[in-house]
Amino acid sequence: MTDHRSRFLRLALEVEALRFGEFTLKSGRSSPYFFNAGRFDSGAALATLAACYADAIDAAGLAFDLLFGPAYKGIPLASALACEYARRDRDLPLAYNRKEAKDHGEGGTLVGAPLDGRRVLVVDDVLTAGTAVREALGLIRAGGGLPVGVAIALDRQEVLDEASGDRRSAAALVAASEGLPVVAIASLGDLLAFAGESATLSDERDRLLAYRTRYGSAAD
Structure with a gap:
C-alpha cells in the first residue's frame, strides 16, 4: 500500500473520521463502517x-490550474x-460555490x-x-471553466443502486458519465488491506468483507 493511503487511514482512525460499528447510511444500508470528513x-x-x-493527485498525474470545493x-x-500546494511552491487559485445564490454585494453562486x-x-x-459533484461540474462549465478531474478522500467502492442491476460505484458512474478521472486517497479495498495488517482491526475485516460481497461494485 502506498504511503499516502496508509497515512490517510491512520489519520482517519486517529481523529475518528473512520469508525466501525453499525451505521445506517443515507441509502438505508446497514454499514459496518462510517466515514465523516467533518472530524478532520x-x-x-x-x-x-x-x-x-496532494500525494494522491500528484501520483495520478492530473494537470490542473485551479481547485474547486463544492459546498459544504x-x-x-x-x-x-x-x-499544501503553496507549501510545495505551487500557488493555485481557489474557488467554491454557495448553496444559495447571493443577491447583494458581488452576488451570484x-x-x-x-x-x-x-x-x-x-x-x-x-x-x-454524485449529486453535489455533478452540480459543481455544471457550475464550473457555466462559469467558463474546464473540469479535468475529481479528487475524493475515500471511495467506498459500492454500487449506487443494486436494484438497477448496474454494479458500478458512484465514482465509476461519475467518471463514465462526465468523462473525468476520479482520484481517491484510499478505497474500501485499501481499508481491507490495512485491516488485514492490523491486529486490532482483524475482527472488523470479516465484516468489511461481508459488506463488500453484498454491495461491492463490479470493477472492484
Missing part, C-alpha cells in the same frame, strides 16, 4: 489530510489543499478566483450519489 477538525489534521490529497465539506478541503479558461480539479470528501 483541527489545523494539524487538515494539514496532514491535505498532504495525503469541499470548501475547507480545497482550501487546505491549496495551502461562485466565490473566489475566476474559472474562465482554467482547468479545474474538484475536491470533495466522498461520492455518495
Whole structure:
C-alpha cells in the first residue's frame, strides 16, 4: 500500500473520521463502517489530510490550474489543499460555490478566483450519489471553466443502486458519465488491506468483507 493511503487511514482512525460499528447510511444500508470528513477538525489534521490529497493527485498525474470545493465539506478541503500546494511552491487559485445564490454585494453562486479558461480539479470528501459533484461540474462549465478531474478522500467502492442491476460505484458512474478521472486517497479495498495488517482491526475485516460481497461494485 502506498504511503499516502496508509497515512490517510491512520489519520482517519486517529481523529475518528473512520469508525466501525453499525451505521445506517443515507441509502438505508446497514454499514459496518462510517466515514465523516467533518472530524478532520483541527489545523494539524487538515494539514496532514491535505498532504495525503496532494500525494494522491500528484501520483495520478492530473494537470490542473485551479481547485474547486463544492459546498459544504469541499470548501475547507480545497482550501487546505491549496495551502499544501503553496507549501510545495505551487500557488493555485481557489474557488467554491454557495448553496444559495447571493443577491447583494458581488452576488451570484461562485466565490473566489475566476474559472474562465482554467482547468479545474474538484475536491470533495466522498461520492455518495454524485449529486453535489455533478452540480459543481455544471457550475464550473457555466462559469467558463474546464473540469479535468475529481479528487475524493475515500471511495467506498459500492454500487449506487443494486436494484438497477448496474454494479458500478458512484465514482465509476461519475467518471463514465462526465468523462473525468476520479482520484481517491484510499478505497474500501485499501481499508481491507490495512485491516488485514492490523491486529486490532482483524475482527472488523470479516465484516468489511461481508459488506463488500453484498454491495461491492463490479470493477472492484
